Amino acid sequence: MSGERGLPRQFYDMLMESQFWSPEQLRSYQQSQLSQLLRHARANVPFYQHRLDSVFASNGDIDWDKWNKIPILKRSDLVEQGPGLLATTLPPGHGGTTKAFTSGTSGAQLTLISTQVAHIALNGNRFRYYAWHEVDTSRDCCSVAGDDTAVAAWPEGKVLGRWGAEWDVDSLDGTMRQINRLTSLENILEFIERKRPAYLTSGPNRGLALALTAKRLGASVSFAAFLPHGEATSDRARAAISEAFGAKSIDLYSTKEGGHIAHLCPGGGELHVNAESVLVEIVDESGAPVPPGTQGRVIITPFFNAAQPLIRYDQGDLASWAPRCACGRNLPSITRIIGRSTTVFYHPDGRIRSAFLGKSRHLLNCEFWQIAQTGPTQFEVRYVPIDAAVPGNEAALAARMREMYFDDAEVTFRRVDAIPAGDRGKALEYVSEWEPPT
Ligand SMILES: [Zn+2]
Incomplete structure (x- = not known):
């Protein structure tokens, strides 16, 4: 980061201008970033060696009209592919890598690798969001x-x-x-x-x-x-x-995989996509783009993570496109994200606990679980054992729940074959099936 203005400052200054670029300018910039990402992924990431073939013409040019032919990347692909999704070589200047872990609502833990450049981009977007508000x-x-x-x-x-x-x-x-x-x-x-x-x-x-x-x-x-x-x-x-x-x-939409994806417009209303750092698509069940106002799945392609490129990654969230914003920015707008789990547990005496239970899943020897509040002080833990012959330490988990939630919690356990998906098609780890009378 030498010179009068290091890369973080240069990127931030660009963001403060590019928010007002014309849609054509923005598209051209995005295609330039995406073509670098695609060429890098195809050459250096084993998983993408043939996966992107449909968009490459025989002369090596990219046919953007075929973008939709790239298969959507699922979270399960990330879990299954592991090192196959990591670049064997990084482009010059992308800096060192850092590692993070995330365990989402579907259970299995993911390892996410990021680069210094991806971090600079995330911070640039964060500082723009601070400036806006x-x-x-x-x-x-x-x-x-x-x-x-x-x-x-x-x-x-x-x-x-x-x-x-x-x-x-x-x-x-x-x-x-x-x-x-x-x-x-x-x-x-x-x-x-x-x-x-x-x-x-x-x-x-x-x-x-x-x-x-x-x-x-x-x-x-x-x-x-x-x-x-x-x-x-x-x-x-x-x-x-x-x-x-x-x-x-001050709302934002960020994920471990995609960084800061969208921020609340300073004029209020909807969320502006950080379109200089990530391509956001919203698609229907068949993978086709949805028209404005129609809800669909959020698919992201972050531009700057060369270490673990996520190309057309299904983020597991729902949103829809909002009409063009009146604030003058040409960054696309999305409606507020339909939340993932936003569960809290209530005690009849008024106490409230957020549902997160930390790293206790191993106590049950399970990968998937669902913790449900089923009554005023009743909880049921449903879990899928990794090995049916190995008993989970249910007593230890019940004790942990009484410590984390309510000391008088009555906890029962149920071994199941699968956790049923909720109304958003996603299995939830924490559900509240009881709420206090108002
Ligand atoms: Zn706006």
Whole structure:
């Protein structure tokens, strides 16, 4: 990053201009990025050696009209292919790689590899989102993240340091502090009351649970804004966070696989796709593009992850195209994402727990499970054993649930052959089949 303006700053400056590019300019830029990605993937990633053949003409040119012929990449492909999806060689200048893990609602864990360039792109988009919404990185932010109880533990959490852009001297004054998400909601609120950050960032589900708990305890906590990560905030969470914390929720759509995919327009309304960094398609059940206003599956192709190219990856979310935005930006707009799991569990006495249970799945010797609240204090754990002859440690998990959720939880277990898909076609790990009478 030498010279007057390093790559991160150059990319950010481009984003501040490219948001107003004409649709033709944007398409031409996207095709230039995609052709580099496709040529690289075909040459250096075993999985893609023949998978992209349909778009390559015999002279090596790319026929963009055949784009839809590239098969859609499923999460199960990522699990099954493993190293076959990794590049044997990286293009020059893409920097070192970093590794992350994610375990989604379908159970099996994924290993995701990213590059320094992909990280620069993610940050450029993040800083544009802050600029759009006047998020002040010279103030402090609290992040509820991580599921290692030994890291960022209450009461002190972990100081992550500066969270603004490296070229912004004012951001030297702002600190990001992390508290891990296995911390009780009461202790997270205590941490926030003590540290007084201006911003809160967490999953929307956790934001909702914190807001409801703050209200119940009469905690006096306020934020300039709530910055959700992961899926967009539900109307219910947005209202609760506004009421409890006086904070607006600045929606975004981000995933572990795709980085920051879309951000709320500064004029409000819909989410603008970060179209300089990712191609978003919305398709129907047959894989054909849907017209504006029709809901379909979100398919992404991030441009900058040369280490593990995801070409036409089915993100497992639903959205639809919104009409062209009146704000003047030509970035495509999508409606708010139809959420993945946004479950919280309720106790009849008013306590609320976010459903996440951390890394306890191994206790049952299972890959797939579903934890359901079935009554005021009743829970049922449905799980698919890896080996039917090996008993799961049900007592240990029940104890863990009483520790994490409610001390009087009655937990029953049911071994099943499969977890049935929910109404969105996806098996959910946490479901609430009981809600308190209102
Ligand atoms: Zn707009």
